[in-house]
Amino acid sequence: MSRLIDMDLEQLTEMLVRMGEMAHKTVSLSLMSYIQGRGSLGEVQELSDTLILMADEVESKAFEIIARFQPVASDLRILKSYMKISYDFTRYGRYALDISQIHSMLGGARECENWIIRVIKEMSERTLSMVNASVKSLKSHDAEMAKTLSETENQVDALYSKYLDRLVEKAPATNKCTISSVLATRYLERIADHATYIGESVVYLSTGERVTLR
């Protein structure tokens, strides 16, 4: 027999997964636009704003469940984690918006030499795969999948750090590219960090174990 709380928890999970999918879409749109050189600031702004509203809804629903059911154990861990994760999803949206704004102000990857474009593409692919994995692991409460985020995050970190070193050595063609790409890669690195925070929350909600994936 299912419990009264189960229906509300399922509803909350659905809300959060929808939010995750929208966050993935936001990051993906912003990155593709940055790499391909087409403007999408208005659309990304709208998506980012929607994510903030959705986070408020998730928080309200979580508070309602706490007030009505006084959850404990795995139920309580789920609520705590969901509130944290909804914040991480808004950060995905915020960094996606930052990338779109840089694009709008300074131009995107097209301003840069080919080797820089390759670095940005590689970082983008890995970061996007992390965003995707974070949403998937949330959907299935899969702690093992969440733990794999750590490895990809190390790769993104290494790419970022190596890129900064090479940039100092080689000096790119234009200042616009330097500023734009450094900011964009920095935001990618931060998105990857938030993916690992989500991974940590997924491990916690499903096992109670507190891990650090960064």
Add this chain to the structure above:
Amino acid sequence: MIGNTKIDIKNLNVWFEDNHVLKDMTLAIKANAVTAVMGPSGCGKTTLIRALNRMNEVIKDSRTSGEIYIGEQNIYDRDTNVYELRRKVGMVFQKPNPLPKSIFENIAFGPKVHNVARGKRLDEIVKRSLKEAALWDEVKDRLQDSAFDLSGGQQQRLCIARALAVEPEIILMDEPCSALDPAATAKIEQLIRTLAQNYTVIIVTHNMQQASRVSDFTVFLYLGRVIEYDITKDMFEHPKNELTEKYITGEFG
């Protein structure tokens, strides 16, 4: 777990006729803390706390094996003075059970029986006990009124004051709020937290939110065995045993 042990239960078994109610229970209850005992009906909660002041012995055909140490003394040793034990280990029951006497006499009854005080000293004990039970301000001007004139919550605090009057070290509470409304329950819960500063409190409760609010440690019993015993915060956030998880999240019980 942190803290000094007040009650050391070793391999405790209790039978009522052929019914083996507590099974090989080993547990170290911490001093100056509140320990909640929870579990589904019939799991042995009340039998466990009644074992701590040998109250099970008043039930016909009960049998107990194992050891319970309070300090250096195994309370099941033959030379244990049971009356002294029950003074040291006070008990508060589910339903308030004041004596058909005045408020004053309810509190004075224990010290008189144990012959520890009279006159001014007795007045002081009554005042101290009522103050400790957070009832003094409400009854100080009507100590000669019948205890039955008090509300349910006040009667329960009177029973707690009565237990305190004989200077116990341990207070056992068996569902002390089950007959009370939310406001009276809140007062008793606050009182339990205050009492833990000077006494070792063990509370049996069906109400898991109450266990999580008032206790420092929680014991989960199932079919007469200790399934889990942990710091309350840890048990309610991350129970280590699947049975505990299922019980506290309402999957059974």
